[in-house]
Amino acid sequence: MIEKIATWERGKNQKLKPPIVPGLPWLGNALGLTNDFVGFLVKSYQEFGSIFRVNVPNQSFTIIAGSEANNFMSQVGDNYLTLDEIWKSYSQEYGTDVFISRMEGAAHRHLRQVLNRGYSREAILAHLPLLVKTTEQMTDQWQIGQRIKVIDIIRQLVVRQLGLALANYESDDYFHDLRHFFCVNINVAFKGWSEKALRRRDYLKAKARVMELGRKLIANHRAIPPIDRERNFIDDLLESTDENGQPFSEVALIPQVLSPFLGGMETTANICTFMLFALLNNPDVLDRVTAEIDAVLAEQRLSASALREMKSLHGTAMETLRMYPSSPVLPRSARESFEFAGYSVERGEQVMVATSVCHFLPQFFPNPYTFDIDRYHEPRNEHQQPGVYAPFGLGAHVCLAKRMTEIQIMTLMATLLSRVKLEIDPPTYKLKTIYNPNLCPKNFWVRLVERRQ
Numbered sequence: 288m289i290e291k292i293a294t295w296e297r298g299k300n301q302k303l304k305p306p307i308v309p310g311l312p313w314l315g316n317a318l319g320l321t322n323d324f325v326g327f328l329v330k331s332y333q334e335f336g337s338i339f340r341v342n343v344p345n346q347s348f349t350i351i352a353g354s355e356a357n358n359f360m361s362q363v364g365d366n367y368l369t370l371d372e373i374w375k376s377y378s379q380e381y382g383t384d385v386f387i388s389r390m391e392g393a394a395h396r397h398l399r400q401v402l403n404r405g406y407s408r409e410a411i412l413a414h415l416p417l418l419v420k421t422t423e424q425m426t427d428q429w430q431i432g433q434r435i436k437v438i439d440i441i442r443q444l445v446v447r448q449l450g451l452a453l454a455n456y457e458s459d460d461y462f463h464d465l466r467h468f469f470c471v472n473i474n475v476a477f478k479g480w481s482e483k484a485l486r487r488r489d490y491l492k493a494k495a496r497v498m499e500l501g502r503k504l505i506a507n508h509r510a511i512p513p514i515d516r517e518r519n520f521i522d523d524l525l526e527s528t529d530e531n532g533q534p535f536s537e538v539a540l541i542p543q544v545l546s547p548f549l550g551g552m553e554t555t556a557n558i559c560t561f562m563l564f565a566l567l568n569n570p571d572v573l574d575r576v577t578a579e580i581d582a583v584l585a586e587q588r589l590s591a592s593a594l595r596e597m598k599s600l601h602g603t604a605m606e607t608l609r610m611y612p613s614s615p616v617l618p619r620s621a622r623e624s625f626e627f628a629g630y631s632v633e634r635g636e637q638v639m640v641a642t643s644v645c646h647f648l649p650q651f652f653p654n655p656y657t658f659d660i661d662r663y664h665e666p667r668n669e670h671q672q673p674g675v676y677a678p679f680g681l682g683a684h685v686c687l688a689k690r691m692t693e694i695q696i697m698t699l700m701a702t703l704l705s706r707v708k709l710e711i712d713p714p715t716y717k718l719k720t721i722y723n724p725n726l727c728p729k730n731f732w733v734r735l736v737e738r739r740q
């Protein structure tokens with residue numbers, strides 16, 4: 288239990304500063320945040336309200352949380368909060384400032400517009416057979432009785448699917464380089480790792496390979512225009528200009544063309560893994576979802592309309608995104624001083640918008656720690672209350688691929704569940720989670736029990 292404290296500290300402008308959540312000397316709140324990051328933020332919100340401060344060694348963060356913070360973020364938050372500093376070291380690794388998560392204003396809106404079509408629901412729907420086939424290829428390789436470490440295998444599949452579907456490229460040979468490059472960069476940008484990690488030989492080798500992949504993607508698309516093949520977002524980028532009408536340089540194009548290979552690695556893959564865990568751990572839900580998939584696929588092949596009929600599978604995906612958010616907070620810094628809920632936040636402060644706190648508040652999601660796939664349908668529609676459900680972020684930087692991702696998750700899971708029967712191995716496994724770098728299940732293995740087709 289956190290003890291409530293009154294703080295009377297005032298900021299430079301004499302306005303009250305948000306309360307500090309009590310912690311240990313030097314360590315501050317590091318233990319609470321490491322043990323259960325979201326749980327700690329939920330408890331602190333319940334104790335202190337929608338704004339408070341937490342400390343970890345050498346760093347301090349202002350947290351804003353609850354529906355008031357989420358509504359602030361979706362309405363005006365981008366006027367006061369910026370991502371520029373947060374993603375600086377990451378984008379510098381590409382040698383360019385043209386990095387979507389870091390951009391703002393007209394340049395950002397313009398780039399989103401260029402990428403929109405290629406990241407849309409429709410773009411991935413054109414590749415449903417490919418998503419099905421690649422998932423089947425994965426399950427076909429498994430032997431009866433084989434133990435499978437889910438996150439590893441799903442991560443490779445997700446990256447493979449996104450590369451093929453969005454960028455027309457089979458990326459298996461680059462998988463380990465992509466992962467190494469991504470993890471080191473995220474850990475340096477967000478987890479306080481020393482920048483020395485960016486100078487290590489293994490990292491530099493991976494980085495060189497990732498840049499090689501970027502250049503290859505650009506060259507391939509330039510060499511073979513989209514006449515006898517599906518047009519994709521790289522073609523759109525190559526034919527477009529920046530917001531001032533100037534062509535994007537090769538260096539500026541590289542982070543954009545690599546985005547599908549990195550964007551799903553720690554998000555879509557983690558969600559599919561948690562979803563499998565939640566299903567195997569809730570046999571009633573698994574039976575319902577499997578029966579639904581079987582019934583729909585008995586009548587038609589997997590298609591957009593077939594997916595629309597899989598309401599239980601959809602509820603399962605939505606509930607997984609609520610309970611296991613891969614991006615539980617939006618990291619920002621204050622672009623200028625502002626007031627929130629009567630407290631002052633000063634220019635340059637590190638702020639986290641704890642978008643996922645509402646996911647665990649019983650006033651919005653009754654019995655929030657129960658996996659309940661019926662929250663998202665009439666008459667409950669719990670996610671439709673304003674500012675309570677935000678697994679894909681809020682505001683100007685909301686996930687560009689969110690509609691597409693829903694299709695990929697449902698297709699992958701429907702195909703997997705229609706093909707194989709799995710069980711958790713060992714059956715006594717209790718879910719443990721780690722941030723690696725995003726939230727994922729730790730040591731979660733399954734065993735192939737039988738083939739269903």
Ligand code: HEM
Nearest residue numbers: 387388547550551554555558614617679680684686687688
């Ligand atoms: C379950 C899967 C996913 C989740 C939960 C997710 C979540 C998010 C979140 C929370 C943000 C906002 C970050 C912020 O504002 O600080 C974001 C942004 C973004 N996501 Fe996703 N994402 C997912 C999948 C993907 C995939 C597969 C791709 C690429 C193919 C992708 C591409 C992007 C891009 C490009 C942005 C930056 C948008 C901008 O800055 O304007 N995401 N995502």
